[in-house]
Amino acid sequence: MSSRVLLFSIFLVSIVSCNAKLFRLSYTSIQSLESFKVQKDEQSGLVKRCDVNEAYSPNEKWAQKRYVRVNFHIMDDVEGSHNFPESAASVTYFKQLLENANYRLSLNKKMNLPIDNDTPVLDPGFRYVLTPNSKMKGDNGIYFHRDNDLYYFVNKGKNRNNFKRDVIKKYGRNQDSILNIFVLPHHPDSISSKSYKGGGTGIALGTSLKVAGLYDDKLEFWGYSTLLNHEIGHILGLNHSWYKNDGCDDTPPHANCWAPNMGASCDGDVVSNNVMDYNASQMAFTPCQLGKIHKGFARENSDTRGLITQNWCDFDANNFIVITKDTHWDGAKDLNRDVIVEAGTSLSISCRVSMAKGSKILIQRGANLILNNCRIHNSCGEEWLGIKAEIESNETPNIKIIGDVLLENITGQSQIIEK
Ligand SMILES: [Zn+2]
Structure with missing residues (x-):
């Protein structure tokens, strides 16, 4: 050496x-x-x-997204003339509607209210995933039912049934693990009455929801994606945010105007864009609202935890x-x-x-x-x-x-x- x-x-x-x-x-x-x-x-x-909502605001870049499993039920009478027909085009419509709802989540906007706020804008940290029954061959998670007794939606008057769960009980699938979305037409008798207001509307009932007016209005699929985000927001634990007691300090109370200058209290630039208000935008979730949703996902044995895929496993x-x-x-x-x-x-x-x-x-x-x-x-x-x-x-x-x-x-x- x-x-x-x-x-x-x-x-x-x-x-x-x-x-x-x-x-x-x-x-x-x-x-x-x-x-x-x-x-x-x-x-x-x-x-x-x-137990504090803000402790669950999705701030961490490394956090996995939560995926809420959903399916659709399209209701009609036996003649099949009041709602989307059972067809490939209708299936595409609902897939696009869900995709657009997810897209709008990804675009979460800065809050309009209060004026000059510095409320942070976060990715909501959750999305929806269409979930067929994997054991059923050919199942795509979008179902068409014909039922003369249960196909319709009425939200006013003596035949009001929007809050009734009978259609969910009969046709809902795996409600503890899938968010079931029922798409119903307003009842033809209701629509023919001048005092009845049709159009896009909905109601959240447990882990399922009903939406109505989609077919009557003949809007494109994207016309209802914020309605879907609003109703799913209820299922995930959110209240209407124009009220003072919605559990979040970053959603100030306000007049709940649909758009500027619609009525005296709606003058000027005071209209909310929060998903959980009734407004023409419905594009903003606040950190506290998102925290509330994620707190539900994180709580063991909660109803909403049952709806998400267990991707953390x-x-x-x-x-x-x-x-x-x-x-x-x-x-x-x-x-x-x-x-x-x-x-x-x-x-x-x-x-x-x-x-x-x-x-x-x-x-x-x-x-x-x-x-x-x-x-x-x-x-x-x-x-x-x-x-x-x-x-x-x-x-x-x-x-x-x-x-x-x-x-x-x-x-x-x-x-x-x-x-
Ligand atoms: Zn609502």
């Missing part, structure tokens, strides 16, 4: 020996984290907001949620990826978090994890891999356990692995 090569070899060894060994600790039960328990942590100042091994600044998860989450807390940052968890099968929370050396009266589990009936912490020998990971913390559905043993 030449002296040059020998010198280089010694240099290499010295570099390697300067590097301390990195260990990875694996915690798979709350008992294994016992030594990190603190009685109170005044410094952290963590406030739990598990499919572990995505190729992408990560990387915490690069101090972060507090003060609302519940359903995650499909590993969480990596980078050195020099802290992640605090105060509510429920579902971790996908085979996923983990990794605390890099020099990172902090604070578990504050929270529950981390797998909501899909499977198992995740627990909390991993990287340290050099003789170091202790920066973990704090505050109050009642539940770690559930974890596979494997708590152990130390040399990296």
Whole structure:
């Protein structure tokens, strides 16, 4: 060996020996984290907001979208002359209507009210997906029914039936997992009365809804997509937003004008564009409204959680949620990826978090994890891999356990692995 090569070899060894060994600790039960328990942590100042709408506003770029399963039922009498006929063109119409409703969600607009507001504009973080019955061959999720007793919609007068659920009970499919949309004509006798107001209208009933007037009006498919977004907004937990008590501070009360200058109270530039008002736009959801919707999706056993696809159960091994600044998860989450807390940052968890099968929370050396009266589990009936912490020998990971913390559905043993 030449002296040059020998010198280089010694240099290499010295570099390697300067590097301390990195260990990875694996915690798979709350008992294994016992030594990190603190009685109170005044410094952290963590406030739990598990029931607060704004804690669920879809702010995080990495968050998965929620997909609401829907189907359509087109009702007519046995003659079949009052509603969309059973045809390929009608199927296309309803597919386009749904697509346009999704498109309008993607275009979420800035609020008009209050004037000069600085309310943020967020992607709603949810979309609709037409959902046939996968067990039925040829099912496309759009059904045509003929029923002389149940085909019509009346929202005024002695025959009023808009609030009745009999048509839903008879024809609804998988109502706990699919949002059933019933498309009905106004009753011909009602329409012929001058005092009856037809046109596009709807009503939300549990996890189903009825819309009427689509066929009578003969509008293009896009003419009803905001009506659909409005009615689905009700099913997802939203109230009309012109009222003071709709549960959101970023939707101010107002006169509920359809358009400017329609009546004395509608003079000037005061018309709302919120989806949950009656106006010609219906293109804006606020962060609080979206938070309310996502709070429902995140609440275990809620009706609306039953309507969404469980996409968080499919572990995505190729992408990560990387915490690069101090972060507090003060609302519940359903995650499909590993969480990596980078050195020099802290992640605090105060509510429920579902971790996908085979996923983990990794605390890099020099990172902090604070578990504050929270529950981390797998909501899909499977198992995740627990909390991993990287340290050099003789170091202790920066973990704090505050109050009642539940770690559930974890596979494997708590152990130390040399990296
Ligand atoms: Zn409404």
